[in-house]
Amino acid sequence: MKRTKTMFAVPALVCVLTSWAAVSPGGARLDGPVPGFKAVERTAAGERPDDAVLARPVALAFDGKEILVADAQECAIKVFAEDGSFLRSIGRKGAGPGEFSFPSGVCVSGGRIFVADKFNFRVQILDREGKPEGGFRLDFPPDKIYALGEGTILVTSNPSGRPIRENMLRLFDPSGALLWEGLASRSFGDPVYDTFRNMFLVCPDGSDGFFIVYRSEERAVLRFGPKGDALGGVPVDERYAFKPVRLPFKGPTKVLLGFCWASAFDRGRLYLLEPEAVDGRDLGPGRRVSVFGRDGRMQAVIDLPRRIHRFTVDGDRIYALDEEGELGVFEVAR
Amino acid sequence: MKKLIVAVLAGLVLLSAVLFFPPSVAAEEVGGCFQEHVTCREHALNLDAPWYQVTLFLTLCDLALAKCILHLSI
Numbered sequence: 001m002k003r004t005k006t007m008f009a010v011p012a013l014v015c016v017l018t019s020w021a022a023v024s025p026g027g028a029r030l031d032g033p034v035p036g037f038k039a040v041e042r043t044a045a046g047e048r049p050d051d052a053v054l055a056r057p058v059a060l061a062f063d064g065k066e067i068l069v070a071d072a073q074e075c076a077i078k079v080f081a082e083d084g085s086f087l088r089s090i091g092r093k094g095a096g097p098g099e100f101s102f103p104s105g106v107c108v109s110g111g112r113i114f115v116a117d118k119f120n121f122r123v124q125i126l127d128r129e130g131k132p133e134g135g136f137r138l139d140f141p142p143d144k145i146y147a148l149g150e151g152t153i154l155v156t157s158n159p160s161g162r163p164i165r166e167n168m169l170r171l172f173d174p175s176g177a178l179l180w181e182g183l184a185s186r187s188f189g190d191p192v193y194d195t196f197r198n199m200f201l202v203c204p205d206g207s208d209g210f211f212i213v214y215r216s217e218e219r220a221v222l223r224f225g226p227k228g229d230a231l232g233g234v235p236v237d238e239r240y241a242f243k244p245v246r247l248p249f250k251g252p253t254k255v256l257l258g259f260c261w262a263s264a265f266d267r268g269r270l271y272l273l274e275p276e277a278v279d280g281r282d283l284g285p286g287r288r289v290s291v292f293g294r295d296g297r298m299q300a301v302i303d304l305p306r307r308i309h310r311f312t313v314d315g316d317r318i319y320a321l322d323e324e325g326e327l328g329v330f331e332v333a334r
Numbered sequence: 335m336k337k338l339i340v341a342v343l344a345g346l347v348l349l350s351a352v353l354f355f356p357p358s359v360a361a362e363e364v365g366g367c368f369q370e371h372v373t374c375r376e377h378a379l380n381l382d383a384p385w386y387q388v389t390l391f392l393t394l395c396d397l398a399l400a401k402c403i404l405h406l407s408i
Binding site (some may be wrong): 054119141192196199248256278279282284311 | 386387388395
């Protein structure tokens with residue numbers, strides 16, 4: 001009799017514990033596995049001209065017709081068709097109009113190309129063929145650049161590494177007038193650790209606002225309105241796991257919880273690229289993209305055929321820069 | 335009264351010295367060290383390399399800054 005009771009009690013306890021563990025500390029119920037999809041390669045094959053080679057691609061943007069890639073080493077914006085075939089190269093090294101020094105960000109707004117021209121401390125505006133159409137000077141080296149609605153341009157910057165609070169986000173109008181600045185850097189007493197804690201990604205939300213995703217330690221995605229007004233955080237589904245990495249910071253080695261390597265937003269969905277272990281001890285770009293709704297619930301995972309660094313999404317298509325610095329076009333197989 | 339006059343005169347001499355002499359060359363060069371440090375960090379952060387490598391690169395930037403400043407002050 002005692003044995004029979006135990007036979008029933010143990011599975012019952014397991015069921016209770018399992019259902020209890022499925023509820024996150026924040027109270028959001030986790031519903032088990034999410035649907036998985038595979039993305040297949042759709043990049044146009046064939047020989048590429050020398051201009052098409054990407055030496056150090058650091059940012060990409062898709063405007064619905066063309067893919068623009070900022071090549072920091074070649075000091076150029078390389079333009080590709082939707083299938084990944086090369087179209088043209090814009091700009092060259094220098095400090096004059098139409099020239100760049102480490103272009104680190106690119107976006108398209110109102111049919112014009114905006115480039116974060118890092119070491120020239122400016123934003124340059126060009127037409128689709130690369131003809132300069134002005135721009136504006138900055139008192140900091142810009143990093144990434146995004147087009148929000150109504151001609152608003154969002155420019156990011158990296159903290160200088162000094163233990164002071166520095167704003168990392170600024171909104172400008174196309175003439176260069178500063179509209180808003182915010183998202184101050186945080187200091188934890190170790191310059192290198194601080195650098196990682198302040199690494200973040202931006203995703204315009206398609207309705208003039210934007211999301212901020214910290215790349216480590218933070219589970220919540222921050223929402224901002226079109227004028228930089230903070231709209232609170234969206235807790236990300238706990239089925240999306242942190243990836244810990246031990247790093248040699250000042251003092252004893254610390255564990256940093258890696259969260260996201262790159263991100264994108266398309267048609268109401270947030271896409272987060274999971275970091276992946278590299279050589280056993282390091283954390284690098286991954287090949288799995290998790291898809292979330294605006295409420296932070298995980299809806300699907302997409303496995304890519306290779307590791308990617310940066311990406312953007314348009315419907316079923318993913319345009320990405322892979323770990324070899326090549327542009328890849330992938331399609332989610334249904 | 336004498337003490338007050340001496341203090342005021344000493345203050346004026348110090349103020350004149352501060353206003354007359356241009357900023358020291360060393361201070362400008364230290365500014366150059368910080369500028370190079372920012373450039374070094376920007377390169378490190380745009381590497382898109384795995385994080386252990388970025389950590390080492392950032393540490394090298396900090397060491398280069400220290401070396402640059404110490405070299406100027408010796």
